[in-house]
Amino acid sequence: MQPPRLARWLASVCVPPQEREFLLGDLDEQFAATAVAAGPSRARRRYWRQALGAAWRLRVRRRGRRFPAGSSGGPRSVARSAPMANLLHDVRLGVRTALRSPGYTMVSVATLALAIGANTLLFSIASPLLIRPLPIENPDRLGWIEMNHRERNITRGEASLPEYLEWRGELSSFSALAAWSRRPATLVGDGDAEAIVASRVTTNLVQVWGLEPHLGRLFQPGEDEPGREPVAVLSYRYWREAYHGDPGVLGRIVLIDSLSTTVVGVMEPEIEIGSVSEIDVWLPQPRDPSAPRDLRTVTTIGILASGSTLESANAELASVFANQRREHPEATQGWSPRVVSTTAALASEDSWIVLALLGVVVFFVLLIACANLTNLTLARLLARRRDVMVRVAMGASRWRVVRPLLVEAGLLSVAGGLAGLGLAYGGLRVVNAVAYESYFRQVSIDGYVLAFTALLAGLTPLLIALGPALWTGRSIAAGVGPGARVTGLRGARRGRNVLVGAQVALALALLVVSALAVQSMYFLQQTDLGLDPARMLIWNFELPADRYGDQDRQAQYVRALLAELRAMPGTDAVAVASHLPVLESQVVRTLAGTDRDSAVEGEQPWAQWYAVTPGFFEAAGIDVLAGRRFEDRDDDVGQAVALVSRMAAERYFDNAGDAVGRTIALRGADLAERRVTIVGVVSETRDTSVTSTHPQVYVPLDQWPEPTLTAVVRATGDPQDLAPGARAVMRALDPLVAVRNLKTLPQVIHEALSSTAILNGLFVSFAALALALAAAGLFGVISYSVGQRAGEIGVRLALGASPGGIGRMVVFEGLRITAAGVAIGLVLAALLARTGASIMYGVTPTDLPTFAGAIGVVVAVAVVASWTPALRAMRVDPARTLRAE
């Protein structure tokens, strides 16, 4: 058994070399004896105590020994001239100064803690995007192919499987091109069906991403060819949750979407970052070239071949896609592919803007905090100015004078950094708790974040001490004399005013930006979605292909489900739909037979398409504006009918009222043209982004059966109360049909907005912080100035100035600084707001009321901050000041 190594090391570095060997020997001997007598843990504790005690005592002792006998008690620091010794001296001095004025220290540390904490919090949120987007090999050599559709406002979209397969065969810019898609699936293991998230990948993704198995194996080349034995790899998380980490899971056979599938491995846990962590099971993506071309579900990622760049890959892709467009004009209409880098692929442009804005915001907060501390430091330096002058006169260098300030600021920053880390940790816990998006649920403080905080804590003292250092320099230049004092003083005061003005400017800019962000959020929340979310309960389910292969069985199941749900007490309306508007990704069809038909590619009328049961419009709260809604007679033997949204009726028909009764053709790459008669017009609903609306067309589910469905129930009371009943109904009908995402609509909307809410919360708290710090700075400067001018104010009062006039004078001084700050702040705010224009909704970046309101708040805060010192100025006793003069 060995003594604690760290303790021994500490003792050996601290103890003077002439004693080191004997002491360490004694410590070891004592350790061995104690271990025998009292056990190892007591021995270890005692070793620590003895080692530290000896290190401390002997170190202190050694310093004293430098003085010859008889001179003990002399000033130790004078004799020590090494730079490190000076630093130690300054550190001790700094600690003593800090302890002597605990109020000042606490305010400073708290200020820095808030600023550093805010920066750390933001950095820990942003760092996964900035630093480690995904734990994949060589992210720099990867190219991600995105599909964009300008007209439908789709960016970062996915490709279809046949498109991918052709790219894989033809593109030489990539040495390997993999595809993966994510879709819900149903897994039946031992008991009931379970809704899972499955990721289907081509087997070469293993190489492209450099994936490793945690257990068993990953996919082998060829396992993604059609007709191969189905195999599955469990995600580490799912393996832990569903199989309690049982290694015996390998070789087990489960039913995934009705296919007997062998579990061959468990994926490494390192990959579980962001949305990847939601994946339960990895499956091979069968490379089926006959898959529908307009079913765009696969994300395409490739390793750039040596010698090719994103640009060359883009050029090659464009020419390959031009061929595809010629061969399949229908499916490719409006689409264009683009190769982007990993960073660009993983975060949208908007999230970069949000992060950049927030970054500016927290940096401003830090600047404001530093300005406050600079002000405090300057004030203290001014109070000691005679001392400084004398030291300069005696030959002290500027560095010698400034260094204690720097060290003091350093100590405050270290304390502030530690406290800020605590605050950031607390803030992250809040973010983790309120977030629904997995990204925000997983942000944490890691090594990068710690390094960042350390960097900030190191940078802050420089920012703080810069002003005082400049001032000291000027005072040296001015020489020492009666005049020098005044010059130095005036320079410092001007410096402090400039600092406070800058703080006001920054605070105003932050206030404007955060007010705009909050308003965007508010308008987003207030947007009429086009459906009535209150009292709506929804869930997804999928009818397994083996037992619901034919459309009669599907229709039968839907009818039975609707009947059961309708019979449940507390239901108002029930419906089943292929998918929901607003909430779920959209299927698009082109229309023919309208008044806007066009042969030109990209200009054909199109609409978002939904298949729904008759009760859908009541259940979703969508109004029927003209004609009729679907009825039970619109079944598979009835007339083919459709409803169009108002926007479709207005955009695609000469006279919107004429739409009812017209027969149009619906087309899609995956289906033959079908003619339907429009029987009604309904109100439109928003796009998934909530910010836009597109033409829509509805058809009866009975005429367009689908195996993947969404149930909608409108409750008479709280929809949450119906959830257990809905589950029971589903289970009784068929336990092998899994219920997925059973939620109330308000819940879904709340979750969808939670990320925005988090970012807005950050904006608001940072802006409030900035304003509070700026107010504190203003208060400090005005207070200090009143204190300095107490004599002058006393004389003024004695000569007949009214107290009210004095108060106004003081407040006016504060407002003068504020006005200058506001002027600069407005420019800054306008610049920031314009940068963030694309993420604003319902409010323009130059919104006048917002700017006016922010100015009002800043001025009001400035008045309040100056008012207290003004009151003090009004109460100055002229008699006392005159006596003092």
Add this chain to the structure above:
Amino acid sequence: MPDAILGEFEQLVLLALARQGADAYGVSVCQDITDRTGRDVSLGAVYKTLERLEDKGLVQSRIGEPTAERGGRRKKHYQLMAAGQRALRQSIGALRSMTRGLESELEL
């Protein structure tokens, strides 16, 4: 100049040296004081005191042989010198004369 009066801990250390003869060293001094007074004595304090006593010329040190139990490190042995003995005698004498007549009162 008369010899300075010894501090209490200095007395304890010198007494331990007096008991142990020429082989006393850090751990043994520490152990002796702990055994007899019940105080958990820190090695650092003992080292510091021994060095000071050596500076004052009351004790002298010599370097011993390395042993295995100390990880091959040597010991530093301390020995009481005549001046030390004299200082101890004076200190104890002072203590005795101060306590004389108070035996019953202090229950000594």
